[in-house]
Amino acid sequence: MRCQQIVCEQAGAAEVMQLTQGDVAAPASGQVLIKVAAAGVNGPDIYQRQGSYPPPADASSILGLEVAGEIAAVAAGESRWQVGDKVCALVPGGGYSEYVLTWSSHCLPVPSGWQLAEAAALPETFFTVWHNLFMRGGLQAGETVLIHGGGGGIGSTAIALAKAFGARVITTCSEAKLAFCRQLGADLAIDYAAEDFVALAAEFTQAKGVQLVLDMIGGDYINRNLKLLSLDGRMVSIACRAGRMAEVDVAMLMFKRIHWTGSTLRPQSITQKAAIASQLLRQVWPLLERGQLKPHLHAVLPLAEVVRAHQMLEQGLHRGKIVLQVGEPD
Known part of the structure; x- marks a missing residue:
C-alpha cells in the first residue's frame, strides 16, 4: 500500500x-x-x-x-x-x-x-513538559517557576500544566504574546525584548528567587537564570535558541547549591x-x-x-x- x-x-x-x-x-x-x-x-x-x-x-x-x-x-x-x-x-x-x-x-x-x-x-509537548518540569525538575505545588518562551507550544503547555498542579508561573515572551500568556494563567508575563526579566522576577518574588527555571534559550540567559534561582533551585535546559555555549559563573552554582540538568526527548x-x-x-x-x-x-x-x-x-x-x-x- x-x-x-x-x-x-x-x-x-x-x-x-x-x-x-x-x-x-x-x-x-x-x-x-x-x-x-x-x-x-x-x-x-x-x-x-x-x-x-x-x-x-x-x-x-x-x-x-x-x-x-x-x-x-x-x-x-x-x-x-x-x-x-x-x-x-x-x-x-x-x-x-x-x-x-x-x-x-x-x-x-x-x-x-x-x-x-x-x-x-x-504528545510531543506534553511528554517534553511533563518529563522536564515534573520528572526532572521536580516542580511542586506552591513553588514559583520561570518558563521562557511562554507563547509557543512547549511554553504554553508548561504554563498550563504548572498552574494545574498549583505552581506560580513567571514567563518571558514577545510583547505580542503577553496577553496570551496571562490568559493561560501566567502570574507574571515579561516582554523579554524590552524588560529585564531578572529584575522583574526578583521583585515579584520579593527577592526570594524562583525554585525552578525551564530554559529553552541557553546562551547568555544561563547566568541570568542562575542569578534568579533561589537556594537549592533547579534549572532544566531543553533547547538553546540563543546558542549552545555559555560562560557560566560556577560560584553561583556552588553557593546556591543549584541543580542544573537537561534533556532531549x-x-x-x-x-x-x-x-x-x-x-x-x-x-x-x-x-x-x-x-x-x-x-x-x-x-x-x-x-x-x-x-x-x-x-x-x-x-x-x-x-x-x-x-x-x-x-x-x-
Whole structure:
C-alpha cells in the first residue's frame, strides 16, 4: 500500500519539503500502525529539516514526532490497542504521513469529546513538559517557576500544566504574546525584548528567587537564570535558541547549591518514553478528560501547506500549536 508523505531530500529552507508517495510498512513486535488524521509541528522538525538535528539511525527520515488518528494494524500478540481505537502518539519520526508506525506503549487515548486535530497537539509537548518540569525538575505545588518562551507550544503547555498542579508561573515572551500568556494563567508575563526579566522576577518574588527555571534559550540567559534561582533551585535546559555555549559563573552554582540538568526527548529509549506516557495517563489525562486542560491551536493547515506551517513556526507568529491536517477532519 502507498500513502502520501512529506520528504526532505536535502537540508535547507522550508521549500525543500515535498509531498510525495511512500510505502506503508507493517508493525513489528510491540508496534502499531496509525492511520494519521493530524500531525503536530514542532521545533525539532525545523531543526531536522535544516540539517542540525538528524534522526536516530533506526527512525524514519520523514518529519513529524506526534500524531493523532486511528489504529490501522497491530503487531501479533499486541493486546493494548485494537484496530479502530483512536489514539494520539509520540512517534520516532514519520508523522507527516498518512500512515506511521510507533510503539504501542507510546500511544495514549484521545480524550473524550476531543477532535483529532486537538489531540495531535498533545504528545510531543506534553511528554517534553511533563518529563522536564515534573520528572526532572521536580516542580511542586506552591513553588514559583520561570518558563521562557511562554507563547509557543512547549511554553504554553508548561504554563498550563504548572498552574494545574498549583505552581506560580513567571514567563518571558514577545510583547505580542503577553496577553496570551496571562490568559493561560501566567502570574507574571515579561516582554523579554524590552524588560529585564531578572529584575522583574526578583521583585515579584520579593527577592526570594524562583525554585525552578525551564530554559529553552541557553546562551547568555544561563547566568541570568542562575542569578534568579533561589537556594537549592533547579534549572532544566531543553533547547538553546540563543546558542549552545555559555560562560557560566560556577560560584553561583556552588553557593546556591543549584541543580542544573537537561534533556532531549527523541533519543531516549522506548522504555523511558513509555514511563513518561504512563505518568501522563495517570496524572494528566484525567485533567484533559474533565476539560481542565486543553492545548491552544494557533492554526490547523492541510498537509500540502507544510511549507507555510514551518515558516509560521520559524517566524514566531504562532500562539500555541500548529497542526497539519493529514486525513479527513473528524
